[in-house]
Amino acid sequence: MKEGSKDLNLSVIKAFKLLDVYLTEKQEWGVRELAKKTGYNKTTTYRLLSTLESLDIVQKNDDDKYILGLKLFELGNLVPVYKSLRNYSRTALDTIAKEIKETVHFGVLSNNQVLYLNKAESALGLKVSTQIGSYQHAYCTAIGKVLLAFSSADKISDYLKNVKLEAFTSNTITNSKALLIELEQIKERAYALDMEELELGLICIAIPVFNKNKEVIASISVAGPSSRFKAENVQSYLSIIKKGAFEIEAHLRDYK
Amino acid sequence: MKEGSKDLNLSVIKAFKLLDVYLTEKQEWGVRELAKKTGYNKTTTYRLLSTLESLDIVQKNDDDKYILGLKLFELGNLVPVYKSLRNYSRTALDTIAKEIKETVHFGVLSNNQVLYLNKAESALGLKVSTQIGSYQHAYCTAIGKVLLAFSSADKISDYLKNVKLEAFTSNTITNSKALLIELEQIKERAYALDMEELELGLICIAIPVFNKNKEVIASISVAGPSSRFKAENVQSYLSIIKKGAFEIEAHLRDYK
DNA sequence: AAACGATGTTTCATATAATGAAACGATTTG
DNA sequence: CAAATCGTTTCATTATATGAAACATCGTTT
Numbered sequence: 001m002k003e004g005s006k007d008l009n010l011s012v013i014k015a016f017k018l019l020d021v022y023l024t025e026k027q028e029w030g031v032r033e034l035a036k037k038t039g040y041n042k043t044t045t046y047r048l049l050s051t052l053e054s055l056d057i058v059q060k061n062d063d064d065k066y067i068l069g070l071k072l073f074e075l076g077n078l079v080p081v082y083k084s085l086r087n088y089s090r091t092a093l094d095t096i097a098k099e100i101k102e103t104v105h106f107g108v109l110s111n112n113q114v115l116y117l118n119k120a121e122s123a124l125g126l127k128v129s130t131q132i133g134s135y136q137h138a139y140c141t142a143i144g145k146v147l148l149a150f151s152s153a154d155k156i157s158d159y160l161k162n163v164k165l166e167a168f169t170s171n172t173i174t175n176s177k178a179l180l181i182e183l184e185q186i187k188e189r190a191y192a193l194d195m196e197e198l199e200l201g202l203i204c205i206a207i208p209v210f211n212k213n214k215e216v217i218a219s220i221s222v223a224g225p226s227s228r229f230k231a232e233n234v235q236s237y238l239s240i241i242k243k244g245a246f247e248i249e250a251h252l253r254d255y256k
Numbered sequence: 257m258k259e260g261s262k263d264l265n266l267s268v269i270k271a272f273k274l275l276d277v278y279l280t281e282k283q284e285w286g287v288r289e290l291a292k293k294t295g296y297n298k299t300t301t302y303r304l305l306s307t308l309e310s311l312d313i314v315q316k317n318d319d320d321k322y323i324l325g326l327k328l329f330e331l332g333n334l335v336p337v338y339k340s341l342r343n344y345s346r347t348a349l350d351t352i353a354k355e356i357k358e359t360v361h362f363g364v365l366s367n368n369q370v371l372y373l374n375k376a377e378s379a380l381g382l383k384v385s386t387q388i389g390s391y392q393h394a395y396c397t398a399i400g401k402v403l404l405a406f407s408s409a410d411k412i413s414d415y416l417k418n419v420k421l422e423a424f425t426s427n428t429i430t431n432s433k434a435l436l437i438e439l440e441q442i443k444e445r446a447y448a449l450d451m452e453e454l455e456l457g458l459i460c461i462a463i464p465v466f467n468k469n470k471e472v473i474a475s476i477s478v479a480g481p482s483s484r485f486k487a488e489n490v491q492s493y494l495s496i497i498k499k500g501a502f503e504i505e506a507h508l509r510d511y512k
Numbered sequence: 513a514a515a516c517g518a519t520g521t522t523t524c525a526t527a528t529a530a531t532g533a534a535a536c537g538a539t540t541t542g
Numbered sequence: 543c544a545a546a547t548c549g550t551t552t553c554a555t556t557a558t559a560t561g562a563a564a565c566a567t568c569g570t571t572t
Contacts, residue, residue, distance in 0.1 A: 006303075006306050006521090006522090007303060007522095007558090007559090008303070008306055008307040008310055009267050009271070009303055009304055009307040009558085009559070010530090010557090010558065010559090011265050011267040011268055011529090011530065011558080011559085012267055012268055012271045012304065012307045012308070012311075013307060013310075013311065015265070015268045015271070016311045016313065016327075019331055022331065022334055023330065023331075023334070027334075027336050030548070030549080031548075031549060031550085032547080032548065032549080041531070041532050041533090042532090042548095042549085042550095043531075043532055043533080043550085043551090044530080044531060044532070046549070046550065046551095047262075047263060047264070047265055047530080047531085048265055048268065050262050050264055050550095051264040051265040051268045051269060052268070054264055054269075055268075055269065055272045057272065059337070064548075064549065067335075067336055067337070068331060068334055068335045068336065068337075069335065069337065070335065070337055070366065070371070070389075071272075072328070072331045072332050072334075072335050073332050073335040073337065073338075073389045074279070074332075074389035074390060075275055075278065075279075075324060075328050075332060075389070076328050076329050076330075076331060076332010076333060076335070076389065077332060077387060077388045077389035077390075078278055078279070078283075078324055078328075078387065078389070079323075079324045079325065079326065079328050079329040079332070080283050080323055080324065081315070081323070081324075081325065081326055081329065082329075087377075090346075090350070090376075091350055091354075091376075094346070094347055094350055098347075110326065115326070120346075120347075121343075131333060131334065132333045133326075133329050133330035133331070133332065133333035133334070134330060134333075262550090262551090263529090263530085263551095265529085265530070266528090266529065266530090266559090267529080267530085267558090267559065267560095286519070286520080287519075287520060287521085288518080288519065288520080297560070297561050297562090298520085298521095298561090299521085299522090299560075299561055299562080300559080300560060300561070302520070302521065302522095303559080303560085306521095320519075320520065
């Protein structure tokens with residue numbers, strides 16, 4: 001198969017398309033389920049799964065379902081991209097989560113989306129829970145709005161050109177001009193709120209993390225249910241989150 | 257290619273063998289370097305890398321070297337194996353690392369080796385640093401000796417049958433009988449020490465983590481340079497590590 | 513400045529491996 | 543108990559993967 005002028009390897013593409021199915025919420029898949037989901041022949045699917053199993057990329061459990069295997073865990077941990085951001089954010093996120101008692105996320109803008117690099121979950125049963133390594137919309141999350149607000153004008157206009165502002169709730173900002181105004185305000189006060197823009201009942205507050213050149217390298221957010229949120233807590237939350245951000249910044253002054 | 261009675265997909269195997277090269281310490285590889293390392297033709301290697309790049313499995317940096325890419329980070333974070341062990345160990349490891357000021361590891365026995373599931377590194381410059389997702393010998397590390405000590409007799413004898421006890425330092429236990437005696441002692445006192453068995457200058461202390469059926473599900477270890485180690489600190493270290501272990505056990509009572 | 517060595521990349525003929533329909537056995541469902 | 547669904551195997555056919563040769567680029571050496 002050709003991409004641009006390049007021939008690519010179709011079998012390898014098929015194997016990874018099988019793995020892509022695991023990006024959905026379902027963790028275990030049978031042979032024919034995967035074949036149906038991907039449109040591949042069940043014999044081809046079976047053979048690819050056997051190959052991936054022999055490589056520890058997937059493993060088969062007791063009822064003949066395949067799950068992602070330990071070799072991916074090993075390779076996933078070796079990915080150097082954003083590694084120092086992930087490593088140096090860990091302790092600060094835990095501290096923030098413990099003090100505020102809500103889930104804390106740490107993320108960057110990647111491919112016009114928020115990429116979650118790290119998190120510390122709330123110890124409470126009812127909490128926001130996301131998947132590290134996964135992507136989320138930027139325009140309707142506090143973490144994403146912070147990352148956009150501190151982006152260059154070029155970057156923002158590229159974003160608006162390429163991303164459709166769909167509504168998720170009646171609070172979602174879907175008008176470009178309104179979003180630009182919102183981003184200017186966020187830049188000015190140096191924090192963002194998501195008051196049920198992505199999901200009803202979900203509140204989020206986020207601030208930027210800078211390197212020594214005052215460039216935003218990531219964002220920290222705290223997210224929880226609206227039932228636990230009180231407007232008068234915003235200032236004290238900001239104070240706690242900022243402490244965490246300073247701690248991360250201390251390690252990442254030279255981060256580009 | 258046949259394995260047992262199964263035909264496997266050679267192209268997919270080649271693609272993953274390329275990725276296996278990244279398990280070494282070198283993080284970025286050129287086309288011909290990888291071809292040489294794997295023994296594959298440089299054209300084949302080039303084509304496989306292009307395919308992997310199109311899938312975000314690898315990415316090319318500015319000087320035409322390939323590094324592991326974000327899709328592996330995403331897939332790696334979705335691996336369900338040992339996920340609750342990884343999630344629930346995080347805070348406790350950070351606390352132990354902060355109090356003892358040395359690197360803390362959390363691991364299990366997998367394929368007759370220690371698999372590092374989590375870690376919290378010492379804040380000091382001179383520290384033990386390992387790679388999460390990587391494997392280490394069990395017979396000459398504290399974490400591994402704990403995991404072996406609390407394994408069944410069958411498991412231990414299978415281990416000794418299949419693993420060659422090579423010496424890494426003059427302190428490495430290479431005699432099966434001596435190792436068995438050592439494991440009995442570890443089981444009795446419920447902790448292990450590695451006094452420069454794996455590497456000169458490296459000291460390690462580890463304890464087991466149990467589920468509610470008193471089965472060992474993981475081990476926690478603290479590792480540091482011998483220059484910072486004092487025998488009189490063992491008891492206070494154990495006390496701190498045990499607190500962390502109890503915290504983890506509280507979440508994992510039902511872990512099988 | 514030219515030659516050399518090393519790199520990544522492209523082309524195209526050939527051989528190999530990937531593919532998938534048909535069939536099978538086992539298990540689950542109605 | 544029959545039907546439906548699953549994972550798995552076989553083997554003929556076809557499509558794709560392969561790799562040698564060649565090219566362009568860049569850095570190094572003379």
